[in-house]
Amino acid sequence: MKKISVQSLLILLIGVFSVISCNSDRLEESGAPQGESLSNKGNQTSKVAAFGKNPLSIMYVEVNSNDIREVGKYKLADGRQLFDVAIIFAANINYNTSTQKAYLSFNTQVTNVLTNKDTYIKPLQDKGIKVMLSILGNHQGAGFANFPNQAAAQAFAQELADAVNTYGLDGIDFDDEYANYGANGTGQANQYSFVYLVTALRDLLPNKIISFYNIGPSASNLSYNGVTVGSKVDYAWNPYYSTYSAPNIPGLDNAHKGAAAVNVNPSTSSFTSSSTVNNYAQRTKDDGYGVFLYYDLGATNIASYFSGATNILYGQNTTYGDGTTTPTTGITSGATYQLVSGTNGTSMLDVLNAGTTDGTKVQLWGSNGNTAQKWKITDVGGGYYKLQPLNAPTKSLDVSNSGTTNGTQVQIYTDNGTNAQKWKITSVGNDYYTLSPAHASGFNLDVNNGSATNGTKIQIWTANTGNAQKWKLVKL
Structure with missing residues (x-):
């Protein structure tokens, strides 16, 4: 065997390290990506094991x-939370036609949840539930699969990471629907864009969750030059409700996939029946998939609906919390109350001119003892109440046309049981409460501009901590 001198050995080692350096994990800054060998994320088994529950x-x-x-x-009967992850649906990827760049956008309701994270996000996290933000196309041509180059993908990934860090979120979910690729002069899907995006996001958020709702052009572009999306995301699942079909994600094992897709909202066409849910639960268990996906949870207690699946998956029934935001002082269902505004502590929620016809506006007015200022409050289930003025007992407090924009007028309308007439009552301290309509949970009953002037409009407005949204409930 030929001996190698120390000098030769050093030269050889330098050469090896040079090769390693030249081939380190890197994506080229160009419109057409160069080859790369990107490091895989951490041990996938730990991603499921960390939750202490399988499937998730x-x-x-x-x-x-x-x-x-x-x-x-x-919760499960043993006290564990049923849901391991709650996903805020949804923020958007929008397109700026002036800068020709994609950007992250939040609508009013998403903004409310994020900016009021201590109200909406932290309580779930305190229970051990991870809270993620889903990102959805918005018909503007911007999508995850058509970034023109690595720099553009990295810039959007940075916006996502900033949102996660700013609002204390646990991760990002990608849903490549409604992008309308090609609109506003944008490009069509390409092979490398989504790989660039998830790679950049994984680098920025190494310890957060990244998931993929397996749909759209991104689902057809899951690898490039040996780099797989599955090596960067933590989970992926079937996006087609009331079906059972595991996504094919290169680099992702079954323990991190979901084949079952369940829609829990019975008012939708893709609602999943109890028998089908139970069937999917058994198949998930038998097939060893690590995720069981649900969509569209509302305010109604459906613990019995979940129990069939949870008995199969976890050997436990599902239970439901008290489901109410009744103040600690207690709301007596069927009792009569006056609602005193926090704007001045004396003015009342009042029916304009004591009207009794559908569409009569409600307003702020000084206390006068009129029945138009007295409201029968009745528990309607799921933590919600209806409010009926004594001057028009067949009517209920109602959001006009079920509106969901700031400034929508509040009125009285024939009692009809719709969500625009159901109000969640939440204590905010000092004997004051907020009232949030079931159809627009991010909004509260609000006095326009916080004015205490007689006749001031009563509306809904994005939830905030101002006195214009605080009401004292005085039982008569």
């Missing part, structure tokens, strides 16, 4: 119309 139960919540805190009310 995931719930998407449409925060435009539902309260994400409902996720925390469902």
Whole structure:
């Protein structure tokens, strides 16, 4: 065997290290990506084991119309939370036609949840539930699969990471629907864009969750030059409700996939029946998939609906918390109350001119003892109440046309049981409460501009901590 001198050995080692350095994990800054060998994320087994429950139960919540805190009310019989992850649905990837760049956008309801994280997000996290933000296309041509180069993908990944860090979130979910690729002069999907995006986000958020709702052009572009999306994301699942079909994600094992897709909202066409849910639960268990996906949780107690699946998956029934935000002083269902505004501590929620017809506006007015200022409050289930003025007992406090924009007028309308007439009453201290309509959980009953002038409009407005949204309930 030929001996190698010390000098030769040093030269050889330098050469080896040079090769390693030249081939280190790197993505080239160009419109057409160069080859790369990117490091895989950490041990996947730990991703499931860390939750202490297998499979994981995931719930998407449409925060435009539902309260994400409902996720925390469902528990297994042994006291563990049913849901391991709650997903805020959804923020958007939008497109700026002036700068020709994609950017992250939040609508009013998502903004409310994020900016009031101590109200909506932290209570779930305190129960051990991870809270993620789903990102959805918005018909503007911007999507995850058509970034023109690595720099553009990295810039959007930075916006996502900033949102996670700013609002204390546990991760990002990608949903490549409604992008309308090609709109506003944007490009079509390419092979490398989504790989760039998830790679950049994983580098920025090494310890957060990244998931993929396996749909859209991104689902057809899951690898590039040996780099797989599955090596960067933690979980992926079937996006087609009331079906059972595991996604094919290169680099992702079954323990981190979900084949079952369950829609829990019975008012939708893709609602999943109890028998189907139970069937999917058994198949998930038999097939060894690590995720069980649910969508569209509302305010109604559906613990019995979940129990069939949870008995199969975890050997436990599902229970529901008290489901109410009744103040600690107690609301007596069927009793009569006056609602005193926090704007001045004396003015009342009042029916304009003591009207009795549908669409009569409510307003702020000084206390006068009129029945138009007295409200019968009745528990309607799920933590919600209806409020009926004594001057028009067949009417209920109602959000005009079920509106969900700031400034929508509040009125009285024939009692009809819709969500625009159901109000969640929440204590905010000092004997004051907020009232939030069931159809628009991110909004509260509000006095326009916080004015105490007689006749001031009563509306809904994005939830905040101002006195214009505080009401004292005085039992008569």
